[in-house]
Amino acid sequence: MPESRVEPERSTPSSDRRIGGGSYPSKAGGATGFDVGDAAGPVNGTARTGSGSTHYRSYARRLTGRWAGVASPGPLPDNRPRAWPARLSRPRRSASILRLTFLGTASSRPTVARNVSSIAVQRDGRLFLFDCGEGTQRQMMRFGVGFAVSDIFVSHLHADHYLGLTGLLRTFGLQGRVEPLTIWGPAGAADTLRILIDLGGEPLSYDVRLGAVEPGPVLEEDGFRIEAFPTRHTRESMGLALIEDDRPGRFDVDRARALGVPEGPLFGALHRGESVELVDGRVVDPGSLVGPPRRGRRVVYTSDTRPCPATVAIARQADLLVHEATFDEAEAARARETGHSTASEAARVASEAGVRRLVLTHLSARYADRGGGLLEEARAVFPRTEIARDGLVIEIPLPPDEDRPVEPAHPVTDAT
Numbered sequence: 001m002p003e004s005r006v007e008p009e010r011s012t013p014s015s016d017r018r019i020g021g022g023s024y025p026s027k028a029g030g031a032t033g034f035d036v037g038d039a040a041g042p043v044n045g046t047a048r049t050g051s052g053s054t055h056y057r058s059y060a061r062r063l064t065g066r067w068a069g070v071a072s073p074g075p076l077p078d079n080r081p082r083a084w085p086a087r088l089s090r091p092r093r094s095a096s097i098l099r100l101t102f103l104g105t106a107s108s109r110p111t112v113a114r115n116v117s118s119i120a121v122q123r124d125g126r127l128f129l130f131d132c133g134e135g136t137q138r139q140m141m142r143f144g145v146g147f148a149v150s151d152i153f154v155s156h157l158h159a160d161h162y163l164g165l166t167g168l169l170r171t172f173g174l175q176g177r178v179e180p181l182t183i184w185g186p187a188g189a190a191d192t193l194r195i196l197i198d199l200g201g202e203p204l205s206y207d208v209r210l211g212a213v214e215p216g217p218v219l220e221e222d223g224f225r226i227e228a229f230p231t232r233h234t235r236e237s238m239g240l241a242l243i244e245d246d247r248p249g250r251f252d253v254d255r256a257r258a259l260g261v262p263e264g265p266l267f268g269a270l271h272r273g274e275s276v277e278l279v280d281g282r283v284v285d286p287g288s289l290v291g292p293p294r295r296g297r298r299v300v301y302t303s304d305t306r307p308c309p310a311t312v313a314i315a316r317q318a319d320l321l322v323h324e325a326t327f328d329e330a331e332a333a334r335a336r337e338t339g340h341s342t343a344s345e346a347a348r349v350a351s352e353a354g355v356r357r358l359v360l361t362h363l364s365a366r367y368a369d370r371g372g373g374l375l376e377e378a379r380a381v382f383p384r385t386e387i388a389r390d391g392l393v394i395e396i397p398l399p400p401d402e403d404r405p406v407e408p409a410h411p412v413t414d415a416t
Contacts, residue, residue: 096223098123098242098297098396100320102388103139107304107326107340107362108160110135113369114390116160117362119301119322120145121242123224130240130301131155136164137171143391147172151219153226154185155303156237157192165196173205180207184219184228186236187212213238215310224296229314231305234339239303241314244296247398248272252289259284295399300355304362306336307345315353319396322388323349324362328374331364343374347381361388 099122104115116133120140127145129136129152140147154162165183172181185193190210197208211218215238219226224244231239251271261267261284266276270286277283298318302311305324315321326340335342341349343360350358360371360378367374371387378385 096124096244096398098244098299100299100322100394100396101143101145102359102361102390102392102394103136103143103145104131104133105361105363105388105390105392106160107324107364109365111365111369114363115139116164117303118164119361120149121299123221123242126150126221128153128226128242131161131303132164132168133160134163137168139390140168143393147175147177148179149181150179151182151184151226153218153240154183154189154193155231155239155301156186156233156235157189158235158304161303162193162196165193166199169197169204169208170200173202177206180209182209182211184211184213186238187214188236227314229310230308231302231310232308232339233304233306237304239301239305239311239314241298241300241318243298246293246296249291249293252291256284256289259289297396297399299396304340306339307341307349311349312353315349315355318353318355319399320357320359320394321350321353321355322359322361325360325374325378325387326362326364328367328372328377343378344381347378347385350382350385356384358382358385359388359392359394360385363387 101120101122103118103120104110106114106116108116110116110133115135117131118133118136118139119130120143121128121130122145127149129149131154132152152165154165162185169181183193183197190212193210197204197210213228215229216227217225218228224242227241227243228238229241231237248271251267253267256267256270257263260278260280260282261270261276266278266284269276270284270289273286273290275283275285298315299320299322300311300315300318301322302324304326305311311321311323323346324341325343325346326338327335327342329342329344332342332345334340335345340362346360347358358378360374363371363374366372375385375387
């Protein structure tokens with residue numbers, strides 16, 4: 001694959017996050033202290049399911065970029081909405097949100113019931129778009145996901161996955177956006193994406209950065225990362241995985257109090273694995289107070305692809321696999337010809353990877369209204385399957401402390 005590259009920067013806004021292995025200085029120091037709610041137990045009695053460790057080779061390159069647009073126009077009037085600045089650090093939350101909203105679930109062209117490809121992915125205060133097909137901005141308004149997007153990932157350069165960019169970027173400008181935006185695409189996508197950014201005549205009111213990615217970590221944040229992985233389609237394409245770090249083990253609040261540890265910063269230090277000294281000179285070791293690490297969550301989105309081992313590898317024990325299912329088995333030859341998957345092929349990938357849940361998307365117009373027999377085909381192989389619809393919202397709960405892996409099925413061969 002060609003080396004990752006982006007164009008030279010015009011300006012360099014500061015950030016608290018790392019991109020492609022590099023880092024930027026922090027612009028604002030968000031609170032990151034211990035939250036007793038996390039140590040004391042589940043929040044609101046939420047049921048939880050688990051995810052698996054990564055099975056994909058990690059490597060990343062530092063990416064620099066060109067920032068398009070003009071200087072910030074300053075603060076908005078009081079009566080104008082402003083989203084969270086996309087690159088400010090935010091406080092940690094004990095009950096972390098991981099939510100997917102399906103904005104478009106059709107392949108190639110929209111239907112009455114389905115728009116073309118896009119998924120909004122929210123992880124706490126961060127909002128990402130995975131693909132941005134035509135009409136995505138209206139779907140964002142329709143389903144209430146908001147416009148505080150910090151990064152847009154374009155999986156490949158087929159029109160139904162990126163034609164919504166121009167209108168969305170112009171709407172951001174009309175709303176007075178000043179926060180920078182990063183658009184990621186496969187190597188070689190920069191020229192096409194730059195044309196879409198520049199359409200419309202007037203300069204944008206905010207900076208837009210282009211990043212070319214290769215397999216491996218693309219974006220790293222406090223507590224999670226987004227990785228790209230190669231898929232098998234008719235042109236260069238990539239899938240995406242949001243992978244959380246392991247969480248600290250359960251903190252025994254009652255035992256800590258019994259040992260005389262005062263609530264506050266010392267709780268946090270112990271939960272992070274640090275020994276603490278009390279005012280009477282005793283040293284408390286965290287080993288007796290903190291349980292084993294708890295797995296983070298994992299969500300995998302394939303975009304357009306044939307079944308392939310790379311998907312199985314990165315989706316191993318994932319909480320959710322979003323896999324395309326453009327055709328049914330009667331159209332298996334057509335699926336091979338066009339670089340797509342059938343519903344049963346997607347189910348076999350999910351079964352081998354041992355995922356906890358499979359959602360099918362990117363449906364051909366012939367199945368668009370109710371999914372035809374796609375769901376039945378898939379469930380015959382992998383019962384924990386459902387078909388996405390526009391507006392479907394899926395929240396991924398935190399895994400339970402005792403989380404057993406899902407038994408994988410037979411291997412998936414490298415389909416052609």
